[in-house]
Amino acid sequence: MPHRNAPLTELGRLRLARCVVEDGWPLRRAAERFQVAVTTARRWAGRYRQCGAAGMSDRSSRPHHSPRRTPTRTERRIIKVRLLRRWGPARIAYLLGLHPSTVHRVLTRYRLTRLTHLDRATGRTIRRYEHPAPGDLIHVDIKKLGNIPDGGGHKAHGRQAGGRNSSAHRDPDRPRTHHGRPNLGYGYLHNAIDDHSRLAYTEILPDETKQSATAFWQRAQAFFTGHGITVRRVLTDNGSCYRSRLWRETLTKAGITHKRTRPYRPQTNGKAERYNRTLLDEWAYAQPYTSEAERRAALPAWLHAYNHHRGHTALNGLPPASRVPNLTGQNS
Structure with a gap:
C-alpha cells in the first residue's frame, strides 16, 4: 500500500502509465494531468513497459547490494554462540570483538527468540498458555516473607x-x-490467582501447614464463588501441605481436580510465581514500612487496586476485573 502522502494509488499509476505508453501522451502533459513530477511519470511509464500492470505495486526500498553488511561467517558465529550459550548481544559482542548493536541487528534479522522467552535449562521456547474461562485453573502458591521489626x-x-x-x-x-x-519470625503469603482473569486472593498466615493451607483454600474458593467463578482445577507445587490427605480430600469433596507441577519446575506455576514478584515489588518492598502491622494493613488496599484498577500486560492493559463476569456482585 502507498504511504499516506502518496499522490497516486496503484490504479492512478496504471492510468498514468497507459496514457503515456498506449495513448502516446508526452511525459510533461501526463505529469501535469496527474499532478506529479515528470520523473515520477517517467518511472511509472517505464515500469509499465517492463512489467505491465503488475509493476504498479510498491517495491521494497532495500538495496540490492549491501557491501558493509556483516559477513555471513560472522553471522554464523553469532548465531552459534547465542544457541549454545544463550547470551545477550553485549556478551556475544565482547567475545567476538564486535559492537553490541551489530550483534543485536543480526539476532533481529534472523528472528531469534528473546532470552526472556526461552527456558534457561533447555533453551526451548517457553510455551505460554491461558485457559479460556475463569475458574478453569487456579494457581495456588505460598511465599515466605520475613517480618519487619517495630521501628x-x-x-x-x-x-x-x-x-x-x-x-x-x-x-x-x-x-x-x-x-x-x-x-x-516470618509471614506466609498464601496466594490464589485465576489463570484466565488473573483475579487474585491473598492472606498472610503464620505457617504453611496442611491445616492452614486447606483453610486458606476454602476461603479462597468462597471468594471466587462469590464473584461468579466456578473453580474446576487447582495447580500447586509439591509442597508437603499440598500432598497431604486433608488437602486432597478437601478438593475432591468440592469436585475440583488437583494438578501438581513437575518437581524442580516452578515455571509450570509461572503465573503464581510472577504474582509473588509483583507482591514484593509493589506492596512488600514498595515503601519503607516502620512495622509489620503497617505493612499488613496496606495489603487489602493494594489487593483491591490490583484486581480492580491496575492494568495487566497480559490483559492488554486492563485490570483482572474486566474478565470477571460478576466481580461487583450485581448478578447475585
Missing part, C-alpha cells in the same frame, strides 16, 4: 539503625535460635 528494619533506616531495631525485638514466644540474632 523499621534496614530497608527503612539502613543496616546500623535497622539492626538495632531488630536486636531490640523481644518476643517470648519466639526465642533466639542463634546468639545475638533476633528471631522476628
